[in-house]
Amino acid sequence: MDAGDFSRQPRGRTIKVRCCIVGGGPAGMMLGYLLGRAGIDVVVLEKHADFFRDFRGDTVHPSTLQVMDELGLIDGFLKLPHQRLQKMDGVFGGTPVRIADLSRLKVKYPFIAFMPQWDFLNFLRESGKRFASLKVMMSTEAIDLIRDGGRVAGVRANNPEGAVDIEADLTIACDGRHSLVRERAGLATLEIGAPMDVLWFRAGKRQNETESVFARVDPGSMMVTFDRGDYWQCAYVIAKGQYDAVKARGLSALLDDVARMAPILKPGLADVKNWDDVKLLTVAINRLPRWTRPGLLCIGDAAHAMSPIGGVGVNLAVQDAVATANLLAAKLANGCPAEEELDAVRRRREFPVRMTQRMQVVAQNNIVSAALKPGGEALKVPLVLRLITAVPWLQGITARFVGLGVRPEHVHSPLRA
Ligand SMILES: Cc1cc2nc3c(=O)[nH]c(=O)nc-3n(C[C@H](O)[C@H](O)[C@H](O)COP(=O)(O)OP(=O)(O)OC[C@H]3O[C@@H](n4cnc5c(N)ncnc54)[C@H](O)[C@@H]3O)c2cc1C
Numbered sequence: 001m002d003a004g005d006f007s008r009q010p011r012g013r014t015i016k017v018r019c020c021i022v023g024g025g026p027a028g029m030m031l032g033y034l035l036g037r038a039g040i041d042v043v044v045l046e047k048h049a050d051f052f053r054d055f056r057g058d059t060v061h062p063s064t065l066q067v068m069d070e071l072g073l074i075d076g077f078l079k080l081p082h083q084r085l086q087k088m089d090g091v092f093g094g095t096p097v098r099i100a101d102l103s104r105l106k107v108k109y110p111f112i113a114f115m116p117q118w119d120f121l122n123f124l125r126e127s128g129k130r131f132a133s134l135k136v137m138m139s140t141e142a143i144d145l146i147r148d149g150g151r152v153a154g155v156r157a158n159n160p161e162g163a164v165d166i167e168a169d170l171t172i173a174c175d176g177r178h179s180l181v182r183e184r185a186g187l188a189t190l191e192i193g194a195p196m197d198v199l200w201f202r203a204g205k206r207q208n209e210t211e212s213v214f215a216r217v218d219p220g221s222m223m224v225t226f227d228r229g230d231y232w233q234c235a236y237v238i239a240k241g242q243y244d245a246v247k248a249r250g251l252s253a254l255l256d257d258v259a260r261m262a263p264i265l266k267p268g269l270a271d272v273k274n275w276d277d278v279k280l281l282t283v284a285i286n287r288l289p290r291w292t293r294p295g296l297l298c299i300g301d302a303a304h305a306m307s308p309i310g311g312v313g314v315n316l317a318v319q320d321a322v323a324t325a326n327l328l329a330a331k332l333a334n335g336c337p338a339e340e341e342l343d344a345v346r347r348r349r350e351f352p353v354r355m356t357q358r359m360q361v362v363a364q365n366n367i368v369s370a371a372l373k374p375g376g377e378a379l380k381v382p383l384v385l386r387l388i389t390a391v392p393w394l395q396g397i398t399a400r401f402v403g404l405g406v407r408p409e410h411v412h413s414p415l416r417a
Contacts (some may be wrong), residue, residue: 012163020168027300028174034325039416047141061291067110090215093379169336203268248295325413
């Protein structure tokens with residue numbers, strides 16, 4: 001980004017704030033809540049009119065539940081409809097395996113809560129309404145950065161009322177894995193790569209239909225199912241770039257494969273009527289070597305897209321938000337922290353991100369790639385899975401990794417509102 005590129009040409013309405021958060025996903029809504037709670041003048045821009053989008057991360061892990069507890073929000077949160085998962089069981093080439101047992105964690109909330117992401121985000125939005133300094137602007141899409149001298153000075157946005165410029169001392173990109181803010185700031189990701197993509201769909205769940213199996217691996221195919229009360233949420237893993245080939249075989253061929261792998265789903269698969277009911281997640285693993293520019297910070301998926309392995313994306317985004325508020329909220333009271341101070345967030349969070357991505361790559365190379373190898377050979381349970389299944393103590397280690405992650409964050413940001 002050249003210093004000469006920066007300019008200020010206000011259009012339409014202008015709003016001045018201390019901090020502008022672009023993106024109302026888990027990172028943006030949690031950070032908005034925390035900064036509002038700290039009395040910082042903050043606005044969150046969300047381009048959609050609501051949070052109702054299906055097939056986003058719906059897993060709320062013990063680390064996030066702990067954060068909700070520290071914020072005094074847990075009782076209300078756990079009153080929302082959700083399902084709980086403690087034991088992650090699988091069938092690998094016909095052999096039962098146990099991947100993790102969260103009941104072994106010595107934490108207040110030793111389970112994964114499955115809750116539609118829109119419920120989680122709506123809850124944060126409603127809870128944040130008590131903070132006078134927090135404003136959430138829905139249907140407001142950031143379209144470019146405002147630049148001033150050598151720094152980012154806010155964003156240009158559009159909403160149904162027209163153009164609006166948000167002038168901010170600090171802009172925080174929480175706009176996800178296809179971040180426009182990151183791109184406009186000239187921050188490039190380091191791509192790590194993944195051998196798979198994922199097809200998401202729902203299959204109706206009949207009353208009394210229960211099964212503890214969470215992951216299934218057969219020669220050439222792999223699937224994870226989540227019990228969501230009245231439906232099964234299914235993630236069917238395909239080899240990278242094979243979506244068109246899978247589509248060309250036809251929907252009924254896909255559903256036959258699914259039913260063969262997971263016979264319990266068979267009646268509910270009638271709910272998958274056409275390809276519109278199947279959503280493709282193009283799996284990416286990447287991260288930014290540099291998370292900042294003067295006046296700008298990227299966090300959550302905008303700074304690091306995670307593989308779906310472990311279902312950790314939402315929780316890392318929340319952890320980033322907590323770390324950002326811990327490190328910057330007090331400083332923001334006096335203006336925009338210097339870029340070196342903003343970079344403290346990367347210095348704190350890069351290690352957990354790298355470690356998690358490394359473990360995801362190990363799982364990809366040892367389990368996913370082996371399972372998706374064409375040829376239909378009988379599958380042997382990898383040694384690491386056999387060990388984890390045989391030694392319950394190890395199921396606590398995997399549970400810790402999935403449920404709490406590396407270097408879990410605790411809320412230390414000020415409560416001033
Ligand atoms: C199909 C699918 C399934 C997934 N399953 C899981 C799972 O089971 N568990 C898990 O932990 N993670 C899962 N993930 C990943 C998880 O959803 C993300 O890691 C997590 O949501 C990241 O949070 P975030 O706030 O950083 O970004 P996002 O959740 O991507 O939020 C970004 C927000 O920014 C908004 N936005 C984007 N551009 C603009 C703009 N220009 N102006 C204003 N707003 C903008 C978007 O509308 C969005 O609301 C899944 C992801 C997908 C796509």
